[in-house]
Amino acid sequence: xxxxxxxxxxxxxxxxxxxxxxxxxxxxxxxxxxxxxxxxxxxxxxxxxxxxxxxxxxxxxxxxxxxxxxxxxxxxxxx
Amino acid sequence: xxxxxxxxxxxxxxxxxxxxxxxxxxxxxxxxxxxxxxxxxxxxxxxxxxxxxxxxxxxxxxxxxxxxxxxxxxxxxxxxxxxxxxxxxxxxxxxxxxxxxxxxxxxxxxxxxxxxxxxxxxxxxxxxxxxxxxxxxxxxxxxxxxxxxxxxxxxxxxxxxxxxxxxxxxxxxxxxxxxxxxxxxxxxxxxxxxxxxxxxxxxxxxxxxxxxxxxxxxxxxxxxxxxxxxxxxxxxxxxxxxxxxxxxxxxxxxxxxxxxxxxxxxxxxxxx
Amino acid sequence: xxxxxxxxxxxxxxxxxxxxxxxxxxxxxxxxxxxxxxxxxxxxxxxxxxxxxxxxxxxxxxxxxxxxxxxxxxxxxxxxxxxxxxxxxxxxxxxxxxxxxxxxxxxxxxxxxxxxxxxxxxxxxxxxxxxxxxxxxxxxxxxxxxxxxxxxxxxxxxxxxxxxxxxxxxxxxxxxxxxxxxxxxxxxxxxxxxxxxxxxxxxxxxxxxxxxxxxxxxxxxxxxxxxxxxxxxxxxxxxxxxxxxxxxxxxxxxxxxxxxxxxxxxxxxxxxxxxxxxxxxxxxxxxxxxxxxxxxxxxxxxxxxxxxxxxxxxxxxxxxxxxxxxxxxxxxxxxxxxxxxxxxxxxxxxxxxxx
Numbered sequence: 001x002x003x004x005x006x007x008x009x010x011x012x013x014x015x016x017x018x019x020x021x022x023x024x025x026x027x028x029x030x031x032x033x034x035x036x037x038x039x040x041x042x043x044x045x046x047x048x049x050x051x052x053x054x055x056x057x058x059x060x061x062x063x064x065x066x067x068x069x070x071x072x073x074x075x076x077x078x079x
Numbered sequence: 080x081x082x083x084x085x086x087x088x089x090x091x092x093x094x095x096x097x098x099x100x101x102x103x104x105x106x107x108x109x110x111x112x113x114x115x116x117x118x119x120x121x122x123x124x125x126x127x128x129x130x131x132x133x134x135x136x137x138x139x140x141x142x143x144x145x146x147x148x149x150x151x152x153x154x155x156x157x158x159x160x161x162x163x164x165x166x167x168x169x170x171x172x173x174x175x176x177x178x179x180x181x182x183x184x185x186x187x188x189x190x191x192x193x194x195x196x197x198x199x200x201x202x203x204x205x206x207x208x209x210x211x212x213x214x215x216x217x218x219x220x221x222x223x224x225x226x227x228x229x230x231x232x233x234x235x236x237x238x239x240x241x242x243x244x245x246x247x248x249x250x251x252x253x254x255x256x257x258x259x260x261x262x263x264x265x266x267x268x269x270x271x272x273x274x275x276x277x278x279x280x281x282x283x284x285x286x287x288x289x290x291x292x293x294x295x296x297x298x299x300x301x302x303x304x305x306x307x308x309x310x311x312x313x314x315x316x317x318x319x320x321x322x323x324x325x326x327x328x329x330x331x332x333x334x335x336x337x338x339x340x341x342x343x344x345x346x347x348x349x350x351x
Numbered sequence: 352x353x354x355x356x357x358x359x360x361x362x363x364x365x366x367x368x369x370x371x372x373x374x375x376x377x378x379x380x381x382x383x384x385x386x387x388x389x390x391x392x393x394x395x396x397x398x399x400x401x402x403x404x405x406x407x408x409x410x411x412x413x414x415x416x417x418x419x420x421x422x423x424x425x426x427x428x429x430x431x432x433x434x435x436x437x438x439x440x441x442x443x444x445x446x447x448x449x450x451x452x453x454x455x456x457x458x459x460x461x462x463x464x465x466x467x468x469x470x471x472x473x474x475x476x477x478x479x480x481x482x483x484x485x486x487x488x489x490x491x492x493x494x495x496x497x498x499x500x501x502x503x504x505x506x507x508x509x510x511x512x513x514x515x516x517x518x519x520x521x522x523x524x525x526x527x528x529x530x531x532x533x534x535x536x537x538x539x540x541x542x543x544x545x546x547x548x549x550x551x552x553x554x555x556x557x558x559x560x561x562x563x564x565x566x567x568x569x570x571x572x573x574x575x576x577x578x579x580x581x582x583x584x585x586x587x588x589x590x591x592x593x594x595x596x597x598x599x600x601x602x603x604x605x606x607x608x609x610x611x612x613x614x615x616x617x618x619x620x621x622x623x624x625x626x627x628x629x630x631x632x633x634x635x636x637x638x639x640x641x642x643x644x645x646x647x648x649x650x651x652x653x654x655x656x657x658x659x660x661x662x663x664x665x666x667x668x669x670x671x672x673x674x675x676x677x678x679x680x681x682x683x684x685x686x687x688x689x690x691x692x693x694x695x696x697x698x699x700x701x702x703x704x705x706x
Contacts, residue, residue: 004087015110015310021270038109054270056094060114061105067090132551134421137561146559152549154420155561157443160413163377163405167417167425168549170401171375175421175551193413196406 002069003051005043012040012063018055024048027055097121099130101150110310112267112300113141113209117148119277120178120207123284124151133176134168136161138190140182141216142209159190162197165204176287178205184214187223187247194253194295201258201292205283208249211300212321219305223247226324231305246324250297254330260292261285262331266299266322268314279329291333299325355530360495360520361386363531364454365394367502368426372537373452374400375425377414379407379433382466383522384456387428408433412440412453419444419451420560422548424506424539428454430522431472432463435480441515442481446562446573450509452502453487454518456525457657459684467684468522470606473661476517477635484574486581488516488588489634491605495529497632503534510542512584519634521657523607523686584636591631591638595620596645598627600700603654603666605631608687612655615692624700634662642669650704653677653695655687674705 005026012034018041019027028044041063043049051068084095096102099121107113124130130151137145139158146153152175156164161179169177186194186208197204213231214220221231221238224246228237238246254262261283265276276298283294299321303313332339358366365387368376376395378388388404395402401418405411411427418425429437434455444451457472459465472480479485488508492498498520505516549558564570594613604612609630619626627645629652631638651674654663663678670676679695681687 003093004090006084011104013109017110017310017314020311036104051090051093053093057270057273058115060107060111060118062096062100062114062118065084065086065095066093067086068093070089070091131553134549134551136417143563146557146561150552150557152552152558153560154417154549155447155559155563156416157413157439160410160416160440163410163413164417164420166403166405166410167375167377167414167419168421170403170414171418171423171425172421172550175549192406193410196410200403 001050001071003049004067005046005049005055006065007040007042008063008065009040009042010035011061012038013061014038014040015060016041017058017060018064021054021058023052024050097125099124099133099150101148103147105148106144107141108304110301110303110313111141112211115267115273116207116209116298116300117145119273119280120180121149122277123281126281127284127288129176132174133178134172136165136168136177136179138179138181138185140185142180142182143216145180159185159188160193161185161190162193162202162204162206166197166200166202169202169204173203176284178207178284180207181209182215183210183212183222183224187249194249195256198253198256198259198293198295201260203287203290204293205287206293206295207280208295208297209300210297210325211302212246213302213305215302215305224325226320248325250295250330253295258292259295259331260333261294263329264297264299264325264327266317266327268299268317272327275327282332286333297325355532357528358495358531359386359526359528360498361456361525362390363495363499363533364502364518364520365390366533367499368452368506369394369398369400370534370536371424371503371506372539372542373424373426373506374398374539375415375418375423376400376427377403377405377411378427378429379405379411381408381430381433383458383525384428384430384454386525387454408436409439412437415451416440416444416447416449419449420447420549422545422550424450424510426452426454428456430456430458431460431469434472434475438475438481441487442479442483442485443562444515445479445485445487445577446483447560448513449515449560450513451515452505452509452518453515454520457519457521459682465684466522468607468657468686469682469684470521470608470657471661471682472519473634473656473658476519477637477665485577486635487514488512488584488636490516490518491631491634492518492520492524493606493609493630495524495527496531498524499531499533503537508588512580514580519606521607588633589636589638589640590633591629591641593627593629593641593644595627597648599625599648599650600696600704601627601629601645601649601652602692602696603629603631603652603662604656605634605662608655608657611687611689612692614689615696618689618693619696624696626696626700631662637665637669639669646670646673649674651675651677651699651702653679653699655692655695656680657686658682675702
């Protein structure tokens with residue numbers, strides 16, 4: 001399953017709660033400093049993301065948006 | 080999930096910020112689980128479709144500015160009084176969905192009379208109770224739920240039972256009241272516990288929507304700054320130290336038959 | 352106005368509140384006002400209102416804050432020790448500009464005190480009895496009829512100015528029975544809308560009822576806004592009864608004490624003394640305009656209270672040093688007699704006052 005994860009960096013406080021919950025090691029703390037003075041989290045390996053959403057469910061600041069490929073449904077009649 | 084943001088073609092939403100949360104970046108410390116609790120409440124409000132008739136009562140503690148974060152009507156209550164304010168609102172606006180959001184000082188210290196009596200009366204309100212075993216906003220003093228041996232600014236050598244007693248377990252007490260329809264304690268320490276917490280929060284709102292009585296969810300939370308640890312370690316400390324003292328689970332659930340429906344089932348019939 | 356019927360003060364006040372559109376009451380039992388919650392416990396459900404016997408007076412005022420903030424006419428009642436508990440909530444209501452009515456059937460104090468009537472809560476009521484720089488409108492009715500009439504005005508002014516209103520009765524007014532004409536019903540649905548209330552943010556931005564202002568500039572701005580409101584109220588709402596306005600000497604009293612003083616003044620006048628009566632009805636705003644009318648000819652004032660001197664401070668402020676202000680008081684539940692007041696009037700007149 002292909003997932004897509006987006007970080008709204010200026011909301012991030014660099015708390016790192018998202019990092020250990022990602023089983024694919026997608027997330028790391030960046031070296032940048034955001035407008036709030038924190039190192040925001042970023043997707044270091046976005047290609048590994050499966051769209052499980054655990055990072056977003058851990059984040060206290062709704063920094064993270066998660067999407068995933070719409071699964072193909074056999075015999076659905078849709079393209 | 081309304082797609083307020085662009086998403087890649089051919090994808091569906093797994094997670095976006097709930098509508099019932101404003102865009103404001105909170106003042107909470109990095110890693111504070113208040114943010115998670117706010118999010119769960121907002122998600123439930125969205126899922127139940129009740130945002131436009133919800134009234135939040137912000138209490139006094141770190142969450143005093145909660146009215147800036149929930150995109151609903153709100154009243155700010157004096158310390159401990161939120162269940163009384165909620166009672167006033169719900170009695171005159173019964174179609175509104177009314178919830179309070181309170182910390183362990185607000186609910187378990189100064190506000191014990193108000194929460195007990197709102198539960199006694201079976202007020203159709205929902206109470207979100209944040210228990211992080213310390214007074215956060217005022218700089219880390221002892222809370223009624225502070226653990227034995229836990230260091231705070233007013234228990235500098237650790238909480239000594241012979242001087243200041245033992246932590247108070249609110250859920251166990253409230254579950255004895257017939258007017259309490261749903262009483263649960265969950266923890267915000269891991270994705271699995273957070274998922275359970277969200278289910279409990281939803282049930283606590285459903286207790287109100289179904290007119291069954293008061294619904295309360297105690298959410299074991301962290302205060303990493305006053306506990307003097309980093310946010311990730313704070314979650315581990317919570318699991319190792321708080322859960323043994325404050326067991327997780329549902330203590331009262333109107334929707335389940337038998338003992339769970341009423342802890343002293345049928346007490347009202349005795350007088351009849 | 353309906354036909355006159357004999358009613359106990361507490362019950363008349365309760366019925367008057369319902370007729371004024373009150374649809375929420377929260378309170379806690381305390382002598383000498385228990386008939387108010389008892390009456391409303393069956394009367395409010397009759398009109399589709401809500402009654403809650405709260406766990407304390409403190410909880411009750413916070414329920415009124417909630418109901419008032421949700422846009423409904425709400426009220427609580429108590430007596431002195433219970434009203435002390437309400438000061439936190441009243442301060443919050445004043446700051447958050449939430450309307451509500453608080454009835455205080457004053458009893459002897461301080462502390463647990465006694466259950467007999469007194470007027471020793473005047474400072475608490477008129478000085479903003481909780482923390483912060485605020486005032487509440489305060490009425491001091493003297494008869495049950497006046498208490499009934501004042502209830503409609505209390506709810507009206509509370510809504511108009513978005514402020515708590517205190518009705519200061521005493522144990523006599525609460526417990527006596529007198530003939531009253533009850534007012535017509537106000538239909539709550541016909542009242543002006545309250546777009547600021549927390550009714551659910553349907554199709555509009557959320558409303559927030561709040562008194563937290565961490566930014567001192569904003570906090571000062573709120574305070575100045577409140578003060579401007581209080582000046583508006585002071586200009587528009589002062590109410591007093593001035594009897595025998597050509598007199599040289601005046602007795603000043605409110606509530607039950609004023610009735611006693613009226614009898615004493617009448618006795619003095621029968622003896623040929625030039626004495627009049629100033630009877631404030633609004634204790635805040637204090638009716639300074641009434642005093643202004645008589646200061647040119649007044650030689651002295653005698654303030655009589657069921658306290659050891661609280662309203663007398665406001666009388667002195669209103670008189671502004673133009674002539675002596677004397678005081679006579681009984682307290683702790685003791686009530687001055689007509690004879691005692693008559694003696695004090697004679698002393699004032701014999702003293703000659705000052706021009």
